[in-house]
Amino acid sequence: MSGEPRDLFARAWECLAARQPESKLAASDAVLRDWRLGLLGLDSGEEPRPASEVGQPERPELVDPRRLAQRNLATEQGRAALLHAVAHIEFNAINLAWDAAYRFRGMPRDYYDDWLRVAGEEASHFRLLRARLRELGWDYGDFPAHNGLWEMAQRTAHDPLARMALVPRVLEARGLDVTPGMIERFRARGDEASVRVLEVILAEEVGHVSIGSRWFAWLCGQRGLPPEQTYFRFIEKYMNNQIRCPLHREARRQAGFSEAELQRLEALCRKA
Numbered sequence: 001m002s003g004e005p006r007d008l009f010a011r012a013w014e015c016l017a018a019r020q021p022e023s024k025l026a027a028s029d030a031v032l033r034d035w036r037l038g039l040l041g042l043d044s045g046e047e048p049r050p051a052s053e054v055g056q057p058e059r060p061e062l063v064d065p066r067r068l069a070q071r072n073l074a075t076e077q078g079r080a081a082l083l084h085a086v087a088h089i090e091f092n093a094i095n096l097a098w099d100a101a102y103r104f105r106g107m108p109r110d111y112y113d114d115w116l117r118v119a120g121e122e123a124s125h126f127r128l129l130r131a132r133l134r135e136l137g138w139d140y141g142d143f144p145a146h147n148g149l150w151e152m153a154q155r156t157a158h159d160p161l162a163r164m165a166l167v168p169r170v171l172e173a174r175g176l177d178v179t180p181g182m183i184e185r186f187r188a189r190g191d192e193a194s195v196r197v198l199e200v201i202l203a204e205e206v207g208h209v210s211i212g213s214r215w216f217a218w219l220c221g222q223r224g225l226p227p228e229q230t231y232f233r234f235i236e237k238y239m240n241n242q243i244r245c246p247l248h249r250e251a252r253r254q255a256g257f258s259e260a261e262l263q264r265l266e267a268l269c270r271k272a
Contacts, residue, residue, distance in 0.1 A: 007040065042109070062146060090126040091140070103163075172209055173212075206254050
């Protein structure tokens with residue numbers, strides 16, 4: 001790349017606009033390289049485009065979550081279907097990380113460093129899962145999926161505080177709760193190759209939720225808002241206080257949750 005540094009936001013949109021996995025991964029690699037080389041600036045005169053314009057692949061078919069069949073891990077197809085569900089989450093997580101960097105302007109440079117790091121790691125997770133799917137004879141797009149993560153991205157596109165509260169600290173934090181059990185189910189079936197992939201993802205996702213916690217707290221500080229009360233206000237407004245348990249308390253502590261938050265989340269579970 002030659003000439004004046006290009007705008008990070010324009011390049012981030014290239015990643016978001018890419019529809020197919022291969023083009024999204026290639027665009028992500030290129031932007032991450034140029035950012036690390038100091039070739040991209042943070043000046044943009046353009047308003048962010050609507051989240052509804054972000055590129056999505058033709059496959060998988062997106063359906064209501066209630067239409068997704070239970071995955072029987074006793075069969076290879078069932079294990080592949082579960083890995084595909086995780087791969088779809090990771091594909092959406094690539095978009096979520098780029099959107100966090102693209103959409104919310106005027107943040108400290110560390111904010112963009114953090115979310116570009118997340119974009120790179122989510123891309124790596126998707127590659128690992130897709131490679132494992134292919135080893136099992138399947139590929140990304142071969143099973144239906146739902147669009148819950150991206151729907152929440154669209155609902156929170158107007159406010160970085162809402163985004164940090166609800167995507168990393170609710171939806172992605174749920175992955176910290178359920179992945180250990182998923183790992184044990186694959187281990188019980190002797191699928192150590194899938195276990196290794198999921199263990200890598202779990203370790204790095206703690207860091208991703210922690211980044212959400214960091215910037216949620218920072219934004220609360222900027223606005224003079226109490227973090228705990230603000231967090232639960234968003235959960236009530238956007239989630240109707242519907243929280244699933246059990247929580248992986250240790251992973252959530254590492255990701256920036258306080259003991260008071262964990263107790264209040266578990267109290268919501270008991271009410272449900």
